[in-house]
Amino acid sequence: MTPSQTALTDALVAARRGNRTLDATPWTGTLASDTQAYEVQDAVATALDWFGTSALPRIWKSGGGSRSATLTHAPLPPAGVRQSPANFSDLVFHTPGIEAEIALRLARDITPAQAATLDHADAASLIDAMTVSVEIVDARWQDLPATPALLRLADSQVHGALVLGEWLPYAAVDWASQRCETKVGDAETVVRVGTHPLSDPAWLLPIWLRHLTRHGQTVPAGTVVTTGSWVGVLPCRRGDQVTAEFPGIGAVRLSV
Numbered sequence: 001m002t003p004s005q006t007a008l009t010d011a012l013v014a015a016r017r018g019n020r021t022l023d024a025t026p027w028t029g030t031l032a033s034d035t036q037a038y039e040v041q042d043a044v045a046t047a048l049d050w051f052g053t054s055a056l057p058r059i060w061k062s063g064g065g066s067r068s069a070t071l072t073h074a075p076l077p078p079a080g081v082r083q084s085p086a087n088f089s090d091l092v093f094h095t096p097g098i099e100a101e102i103a104l105r106l107a108r109d110i111t112p113a114q115a116a117t118l119d120h121a122d123a124a125s126l127i128d129a130m131t132v133s134v135e136i137v138d139a140r141w142q143d144l145p146a147t148p149a150l151l152r153l154a155d156s157q158v159h160g161a162l163v164l165g166e167w168l169p170y171a172a173v174d175w176a177s178q179r180c181e182t183k184v185g186d187a188e189t190v191v192r193v194g195t196h197p198l199s200d201p202a203w204l205l206p207i208w209l210r211h212l213t214r215h216g217q218t219v220p221a222g223t224v225v226t227t228g229s230w231v232g233v234l235p236c237r238r239g240d241q242v243t244a245e246f247p248g249i250g251a252v253r254l255s256v
Helices: 003-018 034-047 112-117 120-126 149-154 201-212
Strands: 059-063 072-075 081-083 097-106 127-137 159-164 179-184 190-193 224-226 241-246 250-255
Touching (some): 003 034, 003 149, 034 072, 034 149, 072 201, 097 201, 097 241, 112 201, 120 127, 120 201, 127 201, 127 250, 159 250
Parallel strands (some): 059 224, 081 159
Antiparallel strands (some): 097 127, 097 224, 179 190, 179 241
16 A cells, blocks of 8 residues: 555544544545555454454445446444344444445355356346345544545445344345335434335446455355445434334334
């Protein structure tokens, strides 16, 4: 890494250890590419020993605003991944938000050679199970809307924590008519239908798997990926009770 990447890594590690946020202004322009942002991502994870000596992290987030956008990916630290109903009162969040998503689980190992040839039409055959998930997004940056995208990506794509529901066997779903109901605290329930940004959560699998295998590693069966929010980001506060339900698939509950 460059000296500026190393300095950014040190700053993000210190922010996480000290439960504080950073002014993004001095770091703007530090990163020149997605590749450099992912290098910082990996360096932060190594410094904080999130994944030990495992070949590849087992739970990821991936997604993008549309099929024409560049998808982004981040491995999720296991300490913040919990089963529904989950309580996150032991964690510190700064400006948290809620994303209601579908998570998918790989049915088999995927080698770099296999990933290189995958097409979007192959995606469904790669999955053995799906579940409802909610990500608490949170950043180490003080003014997130003004923070450049590469700095967000370096900060684990602003991940805070994740709750997973009960797994059920993957089956074809009419995603265009799939309903999502999300309630945060005392706010009105947010109802969306067919609003996944990629139209089909599984569409991202070939792109995500090529990212994971880019250094020659095989992605093991059972690896999990969340696939993008159906509700954007809904603001929340400490103590809020959150529910997210995808009728026909499942539901999760958590306390922020």
